[in-house]
Amino acid sequence: MLALLIQDPAKINYIEKPAPRPEVDAFGQLEKLASTFHDVDGLFYFTYAVCIFFFVLITGVLVFSCVKYRRKTFDQPPASNTTHNTPLEVVWTVIPLIIVMVMFAWGFAGSIDMTTVPYEASRNAYKASAKQWNWTFSYPNDAAKSYNEVWMRVGKPAQFTLESSDVLHAFYVPAMRVKRDIIPGRFQTVWFTPTDIGEYHLFCAEYCGENHSTMYARVHVVSEADYLKRPWDLWEDDTPEKAVKSAASLYSSLCSTCHSINGAVGVGPTWKGLFVKGPDGKITGKQRDVLVKGEKQTITVDDAYIMESVRSPDAKRAAEFPNGGMAVFPPDQLDDRRLKGIIEFMKSLAEK
Amino acid sequence: MTTNVPVIDSHHGTPATGKPNFLNCSSGLMSWAGTLDHKRIGVMYLVGTMIAFLCGGLFALLVRLHLWEPHGMLFSNADYNQIFTLHGAFMVFLFVIPAIPGSLGNMVLPLMLGAKDVALPRLNLLSFYLWLTGAILATLAIVLGGFDTGWTFYAPYSLYTNKAVVTIGLAIFVLGFSSIFTGLNFIVTVHKLRAPGLTWFRMPLFVWALYATSLLQVLATPVLGITVLLVAFERLYHIGIFDPRLGGDPVLFEHFFWFYSHPAVYIMVLPAFGIISELVSVHSRKPLFGYKLIAFSSIAIAIISFLVWGHHMFTSGQSTYAMFAFSFLTFFVAIPTAIKEFSWVATVWKGSIALNSPMLYTIAFLIIFAIGGLTGVILGALNVDIHLHDTYFVVAHFHYVMMGSIALAFFAGLHHWWPKMFGVMYDETLAKIACGIIFVGFNLTFLPQFIMGSRGMPRRYATYVPDFEAYHRASTIGAMVLGSGVALMVFYLVASLLSGKKAMQNQWGGVTLDWHTPTPPPLENFDHPPSVTTEVYDYSTLDLRTTQTPVS
Amino acid sequence: MSHDGHHSVVIPAPGPEFLPHTVAHHFDTPVQEFQAAKLGFWLFLATEILLFGGLFAAYFYYHEAYPETFRLGGHQLDWKLGALNTSVLLLSSWTMAMGVRSAQTSQKKKLLVYCGLTVLGAAIFMVVKFFEYKAKYDHGLFVFPEMFHGYDTATGQLPWFKDYHGVMAGVPHGHLFFAIYVTMTAIHGLHVLIGAGLILWVMKGAAKGRFHAGYFLPVDLVGLYWHLVDLIWIFLFPLLYLVP
Structure with missing residues (x-):
């Protein structure tokens, strides 16, 4: 440990492609609300105001006393020896009690709103699959999927069914004020109505291991017209060049958290040098050592090997990564067309 | 075990000065390593927990330095995760939980009760050695590959990661028993070894606070013990209790963990409340305002704290009924806490306030x-918590409580009882400067974290979106200031042991029994068996000459 | 106890075969010492109960989640052997109580005999337990040496749970019952062994004549510990062997 490795900044997609900086709301404390959960902000500022009042009161009395009743000679007696004052004590017990009960009721009512999925939202149901360390989104009535980016219609309530195939994660969109833990083996849901067109951060808010902080997705809230263009399904593979271009963008949103293309050591093996270009321009797979059930073997990289590594990564583990740990991508999350595109992209990296 | 403790003549009414005290009555490594004296054990705890605090602080500075850049400045993500986990685990298990009861509690509790020692001195030494074993195991875990689970060890990540989780789990199990035995010992001591006339409502509030803490230690820690044991079993044998792949439920782990770890927050903070209650009274030379209400509020907090663990899990999809109950009780626990704060301020009001370094630390507290308390109220509201949960707002809130309140109260108590323990005074000017630096540095570190947290910066992030860069940088600068303040404090405290001025017999003018013994106290604490005839904090009985007589 | 010879209280021995007891230096009276130790020990027993409380909570949680698994699992245990062990422990609690009584009445020989009988009870309990474990081992319900192996994350196949005869086939997560059964009974068994060790230690002191009507505190405390071990088993037996 303590390898003092400098992170390669290009690998983190929110730094590579920063989202527009979110606006701050009128009071300057919270990010501008982009959903209909006004109660969160209302109660936040109410509580905030109460806190400032009591803070000023406490600090004021304290500082005033320290100045006024400062001990000047070593035997100075106190100005008063009062040990209690029952009416005062009742007042400062009952008034805070009333205030916190208001906060409790307000917060509880607000949370009921946030956990009760309205019918309209349940008719507009997305699925968010979380795994170390990326997001896969499925759309309502649409077979296509998107990775680490999701598009939503403005003004339309939406529900997300959340599932995890490995450890705990949490679905957190600060601008929408929603957060929900994702627990393997359980289905969780969250809903909200995006009210403003724009791009928003979606964070994983529950610690999930090494690249927890790069498990990031972007929420695009778009108009109805833009939504109908199905921007999540822009995939062209008519020609190998187009396939490589589409796959390069898929690589940067999906694979780059673990696999570098410049030879840097990541969570998984780099893609650099998987294929080599011969003097005749022919691209061939390189030899590499893999572990099959712990036994070392040498194989030649080819399409079938890459396919197997994506569909069942533990069948042949790269020898430098004996612990494995790559997430499985079954066909319903990454179809064969896209996987072939990815392989084309890998081949396009080949050097002489 | 035999001890090398010589017999002390404490029969005759000779003045205490010039007689052997607990520090110089015997010497040699074994006279410390095998001691049964609560004061020496307290000193050993003090040294141990301070070293743990400095290690934890070093990890914190590394974390803050790393976050200077959005893509991280120093470490790989994997290494960063280990560093923040080490920071949390060292601070919580090796410093915040044991520090005040282990060092100041051990030192002062028997003195305040007028007892010769704690009720079970051998068990007390065992507690310390269990702490030491836990500290060694925790260090061993770093050598064996570290651990990257966060101090909360949430399943299933803690079950799958290929780090030394079993070793650190064992360390926590052992540390848990250290904590249990300290608590058990204090409860028995308070029940059985009070001086004649020292009724329950004449006990100093530090004793009340330690008593409430001890109840929590005894009743909550075993659940943590079985939880880490089950995690270890799960990793070694795959029993399936927390592993969702084997039919287990990771949420059960969260319930188990917080059933301990929420009361643990009060295990940490109640002793701090106790110290502050003592100090505001002594340094304002005024009876504590609302003594009984403060004593009862400690017990009330101890009881309610067992029933609020679910507020750490508001986003985990609990039933509406559970959310209702946990949120309600969370707000309820705010009331006894508020009562304490108001009562302390009311004690200062119209006092005779000495602005010396312990009091400055108290005011900073x-x-x-x-x-820290008021932002906890913000987090108690269900819908607001959904937004703020697991963000830097929570990080800032609990640092305001754990570092800003508990560690500062610990420092306040340390400065208060330092002359009592060692018979020397540190440099007051440096102490006041250090207190100021710590106060400014602390707020500069954590106020920006409230802002970025409320804007959505999640915690435990090795890298972050560039939107938050300015806040992270301010926080990092604050951490450096805070670190230099702590370094200055350690410097002048150590320097005072080497070349400090003599302290006064009763440096601050306290009237509880701990100020009725010679300074530093002799081996069995009191020259004559003490008895109590006056109410607690009755400063009319204070002999002001003792505050002007140096120890010889 | 050489330190501080000034005001230590000494309890005289009731007879030549007994030893006097010196009260620890920081206590004023023997009563204070006795009460302090006893209060501390009761608190310690409370922590033991809470430790098992976690296991019981896990038991109830998964019993609720997988009732069929627990019903079927409970049928695999031999309730007759469980009942035999329950009787053995109950009897040993009685002999331990008689041992404490003998110490209080300064009957050295009887104390040794009753403590010996209690240790015998513990030994019988552990032997029966061994045969029960062995039967589970033979049926592949937990295969101990393979517990340290990892499991296949793809299939979820556990190396320690083979279930040769397919008795748990058809219920979800059949291993969970046996995981909880083994965890609970193994931790309890460890307590039985610790208890037996403590009783042997008491016997050693008793042989020297340390315990008599004036001083029987360690016998009393070890007795309490033994009753706790018994009590926990009384809860374990119906929960595991007689699952409703």
Whole structure:
């Protein structure tokens, strides 16, 4: 440990492609609300105001006393020896009690709103699959999927069914004020109505291991017209060049958290040098050592090997990564067309 | 075990000065390593927990330095995760939980009760050695590959990661028993070894606070013990209790963990409340305002704290009924806490306030704890918590409580009882400067974290979106200031042991029994068996000459 | 106890075959010492109960989640052997109580005999337990040496749970019952062994004549510990062997 490795900044997609900086709301404390959960902000500022009042009161009395009743000679007696004052004590017990009960009721009512999925939202149901360390989104009535980016219609309530195939994660969109833990083996849901067109951060808010902080997705809230263009399904593979271009963008949103293309050591093996270009321009797979059930073997990289590594990564583990740990991508999350595109992209990296 | 403790003549009414005290009555490594004296054990705890605090602080500075750049400046993500986990685990298990009861509690509790020692001195030494074993195991875990689970060890990540989780789990199990035995010992001591006339409502509030803490230690820690044991079993044998792949439920782990770890928050903070209650009274030379209400509020907090663990899990999809109950009780626990804060301020009001270094640390505590406590109220509201849960707002809130309040109260108590323990005074000017630096550095570190947290910066992030860069940088600068303040404090405290001025017999003018013994106290604490005839904090009985007589 | 010879209280021995007891230096009276130790020990027993409380909570949680698994699992245990062990422990609690009584009445020989009988009870309990474990081992319900192996994350196949005869086939997560059964009974068994060790230690002191009507505190405390071990088993037996 303590390898003092400098992170390669290009690998983190929110730094590579920063989202527009979110606006701050009128009071300057919270990010501008982009959903209909006004109660969160209302109660936040109410509580905030109460806190400032009591803070000023406490600090004021304290500082005033320290100045006024400062001990000047070593035997100075106190100005008063009062040990209690029952009416005062009742007042400062009952008034805070009333205030916190208001906060409790307000917060509880607000949370009921946030956990009760309205019918309209349940008719507009997305699925968010979380795994170390990326997001896969499925759309309502649409077979296509998107990775680490999701598009939503403005003004339309939406529900997300959340599932995890490995450890705990949490679905957190600060601008929408929603957060929900994702627990393997359980289905969780969250809903909200995006009210403003724009791009928003979606964070994983529950610690999930090494690249927890790069498990990031972007929420695009778009108009109805833009939504109908199905921007999540822009995939062209008519020609190998187009396939490589589409796959390069898929690589940067999906694979780059673990696999570098410049030879840097990541969570998984780099893609650099998987294929080599011969003097005749022919691209061939390189030899590499893999572990099959712990036994070392040498194989030649080819399409079938890459396919197997994506569909069942533990069948042949790269020898430098004996612990494995790559997430499985079954066909319903990454179809064969896209996987072939990815392989084309890998081949396009080949050097002489 | 035999001890190398010589017999001390404490029969005759000779003045205490010039007689052997607990520090110089015997010497040699074994006279410390095998001691049964509560004061020496307290000193050993003090040294141990301070070293743990400095290690934890070093990890914190590394974390803050790393976050200077959005893509991280120093470490790989994997290494960063280990560093923040080490920071949390060292601070919580090796410093915050044992520090005040282990060092100041051990030192002062028997003195305040007029007892010769704690009720079970051998068990007390065992507690310390269990702490030491836990500290060694925790260090061993770093050598064996570290651990990257966060101090909360949430399943299933803690079950799958290929790090030394079993070793650190064992360390926590052992540390848990250290904590249990300290608590058990204090409860028995308070029940059985009070001096004649020292009724329950004449006990100093530090004793009340330690008593409430001890109840929590005894009743909550075993659940943590079985939880880490089950995690270890799960990793070694795959029994399936927490592993969702084997039919287990990771949420059960969260319930188990917080059933301990929420009361643990009060295990940490109640002793701090106790110290502050003592100090505001002594340094204002005024009876504590609302003594009984403060004593009862400690017990009330101890009881309610067992029933609020679910507020750490508001986003995990609990039933509406559970959310209702946990949120309600969370707000309820705010009331006894508020009562304490108001009572302390009312004690200062119209007092005779000595602005010496322990009091400055106390005032810093009162201001910081007001922020820490009040932001806790913000987090108690269900819908607001959904937004703020697991963000830097939570990080800032609990640092205001754990570092800003508990550690500052610990420092306040340390400065208060330092002359009592060692018979020397540190440099007051440096102490006041250090207190100021710590106060400013602390707020500069954590106020920006409230802002970025409320804007959505999640915690435990090795890298972050560039939107938050300015806040992270301010926070990092604050951490450096805070670190230099702590370094200065350690410097002048150590320097005072080497070349400090003699302290006064009763440096601050306290009237509880701990100020009725010679300074530093002799081996069995009191020259004559003490008895109590006056109410607690009755400063009319104070002999002001003792505050002007140096120890010889 | 050489330190501080000034005001230590000494309890005289009731007879030549007994030893006097010196009260620890920081206590004023023997009563204070006795009460302090006893209060501390009761608190310690409370922590033991809470430790098992976690296991019981896990038991109830998964019993609720997988009732069929627990019903079927409970049928695999031999309730007759469980009942035999329950009787053995109950009897040993009685002999331990008689041992404490003998110490209080300064009957050295009887104390040794009753403590010996209690240790015998513990030994019988552990032997029966061994045969029960062995039967589970033979049926592949937990295969101990393979517990340290990892499991296949793809299939979820556990190396320690083979279930040769397919008795748990058809219920979800059949291993969970046996995981909880083994965890609970193994931790309890460890307590039985610790208890037996403590009783042997008491016997050693008793042989020297340390315990008599004036001083029987360690016998009393070890007795309490033994009753706790018994009590926990009384809860374990119906929960595991007689699952409703």
